[in-house]
Amino acid sequence: MKTWVCDSGQKLEIFIPFLCKYRPLTGRCCQTCTPRSWDGFYHAQLSSLGFRSAAQVTEEDTRYRGWLVRRLCCFLAVWDWKVPADTPRDLPERVCRSRRVRDVAARQARGSGGNSESRRGWKEKALEILAGIQAPLSLPVLRLCSWVLLRLLSRLFLSVQLHRGQLEMVLRAATTVRSPPDVPLVFLSTHKSQLDGLLLSFLFFSHGLGVPRVTVGSLNCSPRLRALLRCLGGVFLPVGMEQTSSGQDGGLPAAVLASYVEEVLRSRQPLLIFLEEPCAPRYLSATAQEWLALVLRAVRDSAVPDVLLVPVGIAYDLAPDSLQGSGAHGARPLSLSACLWAACRALRRRLGCARVDFAQPFSLQEFVTKTLSRQSSAGKPPEELLLPTILGTHSSQPHSERAEPEGPAPGTAPGSEAEAKLMVTRLGLHALSDSAACSAVTAVGITSALLLHKHRQGVLLSRLMSDFVWLLEETLVRQHDVGFSGQLRALVWHSLALLRAHLTLYHLAPLGDVLVVPEVSVEARWELGQHSAALLPVFASEAVGACAIHALLLEMLPFLGVASCPASITLSQDELLHKTLLLLQLLPPSLLGLQPCQPLDHQSQDILDKLILCGLLEAEELENERWQCDPAPKPFSKRQPWAEMDFTDSDSDSDSDSEDVCNRCFKLREPEGSPGLLLFLCRLLSPVLQTYARAAAFLEQPSWPQPEAACAGALQQFLAEEDGLERPTQSLALSTLRTFKEMGVLEEAPSPAGPLLHLTEPFRSSEGRGKLRAFIQQFLQP
Numbered sequence: 001m002k003t004w005v006c007d008s009g010q011k012l013e014i015f016i017p018f019l020c021k022y023r024p025l026t027g028r029c030c031q032t033c034t035p036r037s038w039d040g041f042y043h044a045q046l047s048s049l050g051f052r053s054a055a056q057v058t059e060e061d062t063r064y065r066g067w068l069v070r071r072l073c074c075f076l077a078v079w080d081w082k083v084p085a086d087t088p089r090d091l092p093e094r095v096c097r098s099r100r101v102r103d104v105a106a107r108q109a110r111g112s113g114g115n116s117e118s119r120r121g122w123k124e125k126a127l128e129i130l131a132g133i134q135a136p137l138s139l140p141v142l143r144l145c146s147w148v149l150l151r152l153l154s155r156l157f158l159s160v161q162l163h164r165g166q167l168e169m170v171l172r173a174a175t176t177v178r179s180p181p182d183v184p185l186v187f188l189s190t191h192k193s194q195l196d197g198l199l200l201s202f203l204f205f206s207h208g209l210g211v212p213r214v215t216v217g218s219l220n221c222s223p224r225l226r227a228l229l230r231c232l233g234g235v236f237l238p239v240g241m242e243q244t245s246s247g248q249d250g251g252l253p254a255a256v257l258a259s260y261v262e263e264v265l266r267s268r269q270p271l272l273i274f275l276e277e278p279c280a281p282r283y284l285s286a287t288a289q290e291w292l293a294l295v296l297r298a299v300r301d302s303a304v305p306d307v308l309l310v311p312v313g314i315a316y317d318l319a320p321d322s323l324q325g326s327g328a329h330g331a332r333p334l335s336l337s338a339c340l341w342a343a344c345r346a347l348r349r350r351l352g353c354a355r356v357d358f359a360q361p362f363s364l365q366e367f368v369t370k371t372l373s374r375q376s377s378a379g380k381p382p383e384e385l386l387l388p389t390i391l392g393t394h395s396s397q398p399h400s401e402r403a404e405p406e407g408p409a410p411g412t413a414p415g416s417e418a419e420a421k422l423m424v425t426r427l428g429l430h431a432l433s434d435s436a437a438c439s440a441v442t443a444v445g446i447t448s449a450l451l452l453h454k455h456r457q458g459v460l461l462s463r464l465m466s467d468f469v470w471l472l473e474e475t476l477v478r479q480h481d482v483g484f485s486g487q488l489r490a491l492v493w494h495s496l497a498l499l500r501a502h503l504t505l506y507h508l509a510p511l512g513d514v515l516v517v518p519e520v521s522v523e524a525r526w527e528l529g530q531h532s533a534a535l536l537p538v539f540a541s542e543a544v545g546a547c548a549i550h551a552l553l554l555e556m557l558p559f560l561g562v563a564s565c566p567a568s569i570t571l572s573q574d575e576l577l578h579k580t581l582l583l584l585q586l587l588p589p590s591l592l593g594l595q596p597c598q599p600l601d602h603q604s605q606d607i608l609d610k611l612i613l614c615g616l617l618e619a620e621e622l623e624n625e626r627w628q629c630d631p632a633p634k635p636f637s638k639r640q641p642w643a644e645m646d647f648t649d650s651d652s653d654s655d656s657d658s659e660d661v662c663n664r665c666f667k668l669r670e671p672e673g674s675p676g677l678l679l680f681l682c683r684l685l686s687p688v689l690q691t692y693a694r695a696a697a698f699l700e701q702p703s704w705p706q707p708e709a710a711c712a713g714a715l716q717q718f719l720a721e722e723d724g725l726e727r728p729t730q731s732l733a734l735s736t737l738r739t740f741k742e743m744g745v746l747e748e749a750p751s752p753a754g755p756l757l758h759l760t761e762p763f764r765s766s767e768g769r770g771k772l773r774a775f776i777q778q779f780l781q782p
Contacts, residue, residue: 023047024479025165027311027359027438032597033370033430037362041173046165053159054203054356057150077206078147084174084210085269087136091260096126098259104252122252129238129256135230137211142232149202155347156320157354160199161440161483166358167207173308173361174209174270184265184304185361186295187212188431189312190281190439191274193319194219200272200312201233203356212270217277217287222335235260237290261294262303271295272312275432276731278321281533282436282590283731284428293424299364300420309367311359311431313439315483315534317352318498352444352498355483359438364427371426374597385585386743390775391762429589429596436537436593440483446471447495448531451503451518453683454676458517460508465492470674471535474614480538502527529687537593539684542614544592545607546681547689547779548579549616549668554778570620573608573664580604583779586743588735591688615671616678619664682781688732689780694719695736696773700766705749705758712737745772 025047029037062076088094095101105122153160174185189200197214204212211233221229226236238253264271273295275288299307387393450467451459459467465488475482484491496503496516502524506515518524536543552571581604589596594603611617671677698718706714715733737757740746745763748755762768 023481024476025163026440026479026481027166027313027357027434029360029362030430030434030595030597032595034362034366035370036366037360040361040363041169041176042360043169046168049164049168051161051163054162054206055150055153055157055160074150075147078143078150081143081146081205082208083137083139083205084208085267086211087134087269088263088267091136091263092127092130094263095130095256095259096123098255098262100255101126101252101259104255108252126252126256129253130260132236132238133257133260134213134235135227137233138231141228142205142211145198145232146202146205149198152343152347153199153202153354156351158350159353160203161353161355162203162207163357169360170310170358171208173310182266182268182304183306183308184268185209185270185308185310186265186364187270187272187310187312188292188428188435189272189274190314190432190435191217191276191278192281192314192316193278193321195320196274196278196314197229197234197272198232199314199354200356204270204272210270212272213264214272215274215287215291217274217285220333222333225334225336225339228336237287258294258297261291262298262301265295265298265304265307275428275435278319280731280734282432282593283734284425284432284590288428289421289424292428293420296364296368296420296424296427299368305365307364308361309364309431310361311434311438313357313359313435313437315355315357315440315442315445317354317442317444317483317495320346320351352494353442353483355440355442357438357440357481359434367427367430368423371423371597386582387762389582390743390771391768392771426596432590433593433595437480439534439537440481441475441534441538442482442531443484443491443495444498445531445534446475446482447492448499448528449535449684451499451516452525452528452532454680455516456518458515460511461492461514461516464516465489468492474674475535475538478538499527499531532684533687536684536688539681540592540594541603541607541610542616543681543685544583544587545576545580545611546616546678547685547781548576548583548607549611549678550682550781551579551583551778552576569668570665571617571668573666576608576666577604579779580607582775586692586739586776587688588739591732591735612666614677615669615674617666618669620667679781685779686781689776691719691732692736692739693773693776693780695733695740696769696776699740699745699759699763699769699772705751705756707754708737708748708757711757 028042031038057074057077062073062080105126108122170185187200189196197216201212201214204210213233213235214229216229216234216236226234230236238257261271271291273288273291275285276283277285295307298304446468447464450464450471454467455464468491469488472482484494496505502519502521504517504519506517508515518528549571552575553569556569581600584600584603608617612619668678695715698715701714701718703714712734715737716730719733737746741748741757744760746757747760749758750756763772
């Protein structure tokens with residue numbers, strides 16, 4: 001491992017992995033947004049501490065030794081776990097005495113005449129709201145449920161992997177005396193299954209991080225299940241705030257919730273916030289924005305001096321999705337008996353391995369300060385960037401900056417609600433990108449990506465194993481870790497066994513090999529696509545560049561000969577950067593796993609560099625460059641090659657150099673050892689682009705205008721009917737609607753029943769909608 005300092009001042013860590021001998025310690029914080037946190041709580045030695053399985057408890061995890069201890073070690077270990085920080089006993093009194101709650105109560109008392117009954121009534125109502133949000137931890141129930149969960153995890157998974165170095169990093173952040181002191185930890189996690197809350201709470205409790213307060217999102221629970229989750233550390237939004245947007249005044253429930261979050265942070269209890277919903281991955285949920293706004297408000301109001309944010313990534317070979325669809329979004333609440341029945345059904349099969357990763361903690365105050373300092377450099381909105389290109393009304397290059405999502409009006413005062421909402425969105429999207437970047441890639445994900453995007457017609461097991469090694473090395477080179485280790489043949493057979501329901505295996509006795517053929521059913525494509533989506537953040541830059549190359553090849557196709565080979569095709573750097581910028585402006589960074597704080601021109605140039613490094617592009621040298629860089633001796637001549645070079649400090653040199661750089665050309669080539677890489681990268685991004693193309697076809701529906709919620713539901717139903725899927729990708733559907741609103745394809749119009757979405761003037765005609773579909777389909781690889 002070596003550290004280099006580039007010209008821009010950023011530190012770059014270079015390592016050479018070889019079949020998991022050197023594994024990257026993922027999850028370093030962003031140098032652009034949090035440069036001072038880059039060296040905090042991180043040491044290079046942490047990467048060599050190895051892994052441990054949190055579901056395996058031995059007598060080494062207890063204070064006792066002996067024959068009886070080895071049989072009761074799980075019970076003894078759970079009974080010895082400590083709770084470093086707990087809810088204050090006078091929490092109800094503190095909440096009722098808070099200034100925010102008293103101000104809201106005073107306004108309500110003035111409205112009702114200020115009698116004594118109303119004064120007693122608001123306190124009872126505040127305590128009732130607080131009881132619905134949380135409950136004191138019940139240690140006997142907590143230890144009993146932890147013991148049951150420990151036994152359940154050991155049956156469900158082969159192992160629950162946890163990196164010792166990442167755990168040590170988080171423990172140092174929780175226990176180190178800092179300036180300012182009493183800085184709490186807030187964990188921002190991805191959400192793959194409804195089991196995630198219990199799993200992370202168990203890991204924190206068993207490794208000395210305390211019992212976290214886990215935010216429960218849109219899960220519809222029965223009263224008994226809700227009471228049990230509150231005793232285990234779950235916190236819920238008040239009933240009145242679940243349908244209230246963050247920009248509206250929630251009255252007394254909002255004041256009680258804000259005061260409660262401040263008290264949790266003051267007592268240094270860890271707070272766990274899920275950034276997404278299991279049914280909508282890589283899409284920042286509304287409940288996550290509510291909780292992030294409360295944390296940001298607590299820091300802004302100086303309730304705590306600062307907050308350390310820790311992104312968390314979760315990866316499963318097979319996600320325990322038995323609870324999904326049972327009551328997460330249905331009308332019938334999820335009951336305690338339904339959870340027990342789902343756990344019993346899950347015990348019938350093994351789900352492979354699970355992996356939890358912690359990223360480097362970073363300061364919320366530093367993130368806010370850096371973000372505000374860059375606020376003045378916001379780019380143009382996508383409506384001014386993409387619409388002229390789509391409609392063919394411009395002739396210049398697109399702008400290389402994207403506008404910040406949902407920004408405030410130009411005349412908005414600092415510290416307003418619009419500015420706070422913008423900061424919450426930036427923070428949530430950045431944390432979602434960090435959590436996805438630190439998540440490990442599973443063996444099932446690699447195998448699914450190979451079967452779906454490279455070997456759709458079937459592949460021999462020997463070829464699948466060689467491609468598995470290739471994709472594993474490519475993943476490690478891009479500083480993404482994998483959640484497995486072991487012998488190659490055992491790993492491939494392990495992933496094939498977990499995907500057995502969607503594969504057909506033929507044993508070829510004469511060859512001594514096995515033919516693996518994926519099924520052509522819709523359900524099989526859906527299952528393989530869900531697993532292979534974990535590789536998109538790893539190869540997102542190369543996939544965007546490959547789709548840009550595909551769009552250029554489509555434009556060049558009428559001018560190419562029949563016998564043209566890829567080595568004879570030359571691509572211009574200007575045209576390639578132009579297509580790359582267009583695709584980056586179309587797709588949200590959260591879907592691609594890219595950092596939203598990086599300018600698009602930097603990202604496009606980085607994509608071009610990665611295409612060169614992976615071998616898809618080769619720079620074409622000019623004759624004068626070959627002559628000047630050739631060290632071979634030349635015959636003596638009066639005219640030397642350096643005689644025409646100008647060494648004066650004039651601006652003409654920089655202009656000519658920049659013109660030469662902009663006029664560079666590249667040859668398309670096939671990388672050695674990676675046949676079909678261009679097609680694989682295009683197909684990796686094709687599910688996202690296909691959803692955008694089908695959403696453009698959805699605009700042909702005559703039901704305009706309509707509310708946004710109804711439009712999202714109709715779009716999901718349209719995608720399900722066209723694909724034949726029972727569970728359409730909700731995150732892609734919501735992302736397409738947001739993108740169309742930002743582009744100016746859809747706009748909101750006020751009405752007595754609420755804002756309605758309708759098509760803008762250019763896209764009310766079939767010609768405009770056809771141009772939109774053609775623009776998206778140029779990047780799409782069938």
